[in-house]
Amino acid sequence: GQNIDQPTEMTATEGAIVQINCTYQTSGFNGLFWYQQHAGEAPTFLSYNVLDGLEEKGRFSSFLSRSKGYSYLLLKELQMKDSASYLCAALDSNYQLIWGAGTKLIIKP
Amino acid sequence: IAGITQAPTSQILAAGRRMTLRCTQDMRHNAMYWYRQDLGLGLRLIHYSNTAGTTGKGEVPDGYSVSRANTDDFPLTLASAVPSQTSVYFCASSDSRGGPDTQYFGPGTRLTVL
Numbered sequence A: 001g002q003n004i005d006q007p008t009e010m011t012a013t014e015g016a017i018v019q020i021n022c023t024y025q026t027s028g029f030n031g032l033f034w035y036q037q038h039a040g041e042a043p044t045f046l047s048y049n050v051l052d053g054l055e056e057k058g059r060f061s062s063f064l065s066r067s068k069g070y071s072y073l074l075l076k077e078l079q080m081k082d083s084a085s086y087l088c089a090a091l092d093s094n095y096q097l098i099w100g101a102g103t104k105l106i107i108k109p
Numbered sequence B: 001i002a003g004i005t006q007a008p009t010s011q012i013l014a015a016g017r018r019m020t021l022r023c024t025q026d027m028r029h030n031a032m033y034w035y036r037q038d039l040g041l042g043l044r045l046i047h048y049s050n051t052a053g054t055t056g057k058g059e060v061p062d063g064y065s066v067s068r069a070n071t072d073d074f075p076l077t078l079a080s081a082v083p084s085q086t087s088v089y090f091c092a093s094s095d096s097r098g099g100p101d102t103q104y105f106g107p108g109t110r111l112t113v114l
Helices: none
Strands: A003-005 A009-013 A018-025 A032-037 A044-049 A053-057 A060-065 A070-075 A084-091 A097-099 A103-108 B004-007 B010-013 B019-025 B031-037 B044-049 B064-066 B076-078 B087-094 B109-113
Touching: A003 A084, A003 A097, A009 A018, A018 A032, A018 A084, A018 A103, A032 A060, A032 A070, A044 A053, A044 A060, A044 A070, A070 A084, B004 B087, B019 B031, B019 B087, B019 B109, B044 B064
Parallel strands: A009 A103, B010 B109
Antiparallel strands: A003 A018, A018 A070, A032 A044, A032 A084, A053 A060, A060 A070, A084 A097, A084 A103, B004 B019, B019 B076, B031 B044, B031 B087, B064 B076, B087 B109
């Protein structure tokens, strides 16, 4: 079956760095997405990786290892507004997105 | 630019009633999707449409139907609502003709079936 695993909840301190991990098992693979979702709002696109390695975009970076079925989202210089859920999703061989349940990130002052 | 709009924002519905959730996008995206999101679960695909005039079933299609008469609109109909259809419903669209097929989401409809 197809499966995405990510931690349910994480807590970090304002100004710190946090890494949110995601492992995936899909029928074929055409890329890995990260989305941010604030409470009561729609998911918004953060990053897309299809090749191995690190993609940096400001305070956020995303890493992919295809051989390990593993990705992480790295958030630096955490701000209170980064409190949200972070959704990992893998694109399978049919170009359908398989979604994880999301990681709720709580930022403390 | 509005992006994707959904209506209504929220709705309380009696079991057995028929309900249509509306979704409209102005980005001329070819693909559109309906998801439901329940606490503790990931987004689950209900139905999708790769282009106007075609639709397909997702992971949880039972009890739902869709149509795609044109590029912009993708309504989702619950023929006879049941309490298990209480959820937040998100419509999304993407330009799947090239690139990473990033999906863009509407604001959601919070539906409660009593």
